[in-house]
Amino acid sequence: MTAQPRLIEVRANILKENDVLARQLRERFQHAGVTVVSFVSSPGSGKTTFLEKLTARLGARHRIAALVGDLATANDATRLQRACPQVRQITTGTVCHLDAKMIAAALAGWDIEELDYLFIENVGNLVCPSSYDLGEQMRVVLLSATEGEDKPLKYPTIFNTADVAMITKIDLADAAEFDREAARGNILSVRPGMRILEVSAKRGTGMDEAEALFESLGVAAGRV
Numbered sequence: 241m242t243a244q245p246r247l248i249e250v251r252a253n254i255l256k257e258n259d260v261l262a263r264q265l266r267e268r269f270q271h272a273g274v275t276v277v278s279f280v281s282s283p284g285s286g287k288t289t290f291l292e293k294l295t296a297r298l299g300a301r302h303r304i305a306a307l308v309g310d311l312a313t314a315n316d317a318t319r320l321q322r323a324c325p326q327v328r329q330i331t332t333g334t335v336c337h338l339d340a341k342m343i344a345a346a347l348a349g350w351d352i353e354e355l356d357y358l359f360i361e362n363v364g365n366l367v368c369p370s371s372y373d374l375g376e377q378m379r380v381v382l383l384s385a386t387e388g389e390d391k392p393l394k395y396p397t398i399f400n401t402a403d404v405a406m407i408t409k410i411d412l413a414d415a416a417e418f419d420r421e422a423a424r425g426n427i428l429s430v431r432p433g434m435r436i437l438e439v440s441a442k443r444g445t446g447m448d449e450a451e452a453l454f455e456s457l458g459v460a461a462g463r464v
């Protein structure tokens with residue numbers, strides 16, 4: 241029998257280590273009563289814009305914090321700070337995703353027992369983040385109206401590892417000749433029954449429904 245290439249072995253070990261750490265994080269979050277939601281998408285799909293608007297709404301009634309990941313710069317943390325003062329930027333250098341170890345390190349010094357919600361913006365990428373559990377309770381994958389309807393078919397794994405899909409920049413759908421029904425069909429063909437939201441963070445379209453979803457998540461968990 242041919243031996244497994246070493247690279248595959250190392251990768252399997254890294255993922256296993258991440259899963260163990262993510263499980264510990266999930267237990268810690270549950271124990272602390274904090275609802276943790278992560279957001280994944282390609283760069284520029286509108287994660288930070290959506291989070292700016294969502295945290296402004298939820299922040300009026302709940303204690304919220306955010307972690308944001310990028311290869312470089314603290315731009316997103318600076319943007320989010322206005323609506324969500326408790327925010328930390330994770331800069332990954334050359335790494336194309338966040339992992340459970342980075343989340344655990346970024347939480348150092350925070351009393352998560354004091355939080356109702358923790359939002360995590362992953363590094364913009366439709367590939368790498370799918371393999372890394374962050375201990376979150378819900379993962380939301382964003383697809384903007386300017387990216388094309390076929391992305392769920394090309395990047396099925398990220399849609400399969402997410403719980404909810406959010407079509408963003410819906411205000412640009414007509415200009416981009418974005419076929420909403422085709423996009424929904426593609427999402428559902430990859431992940432039958434997946435909940436799909438349509439939003440425009442700029443115009444406010446769909447934001448009530450999005451806010452209600454996160455409210456219900458906290459209430460269902462008995463946390464807020």
Ligand SMILES: Nc1nc2c(ncn2[C@@H]2O[C@H](COP(=O)(O)OP(=O)(O)O)[C@@H](O)[C@H]2O)c(=O)[nH]1
Nearest residue numbers: 283284285286287288289409411412440441442
């Ligand atoms: N028209 C429109 N533009 C948006 C919307 N949401 C975000 N954008 C724009 O899309 C660009 C990327 O948004 P950003 O939130 O930084 O995306 P991220 O990289 O996924 O965090 C920015 O120029 C935003 O102003 C939206 O709902 N409608």
Ligand SMILES: [Mg+2]
Nearest residue numbers: 287288316361
């Ligand atoms: Mg961003």
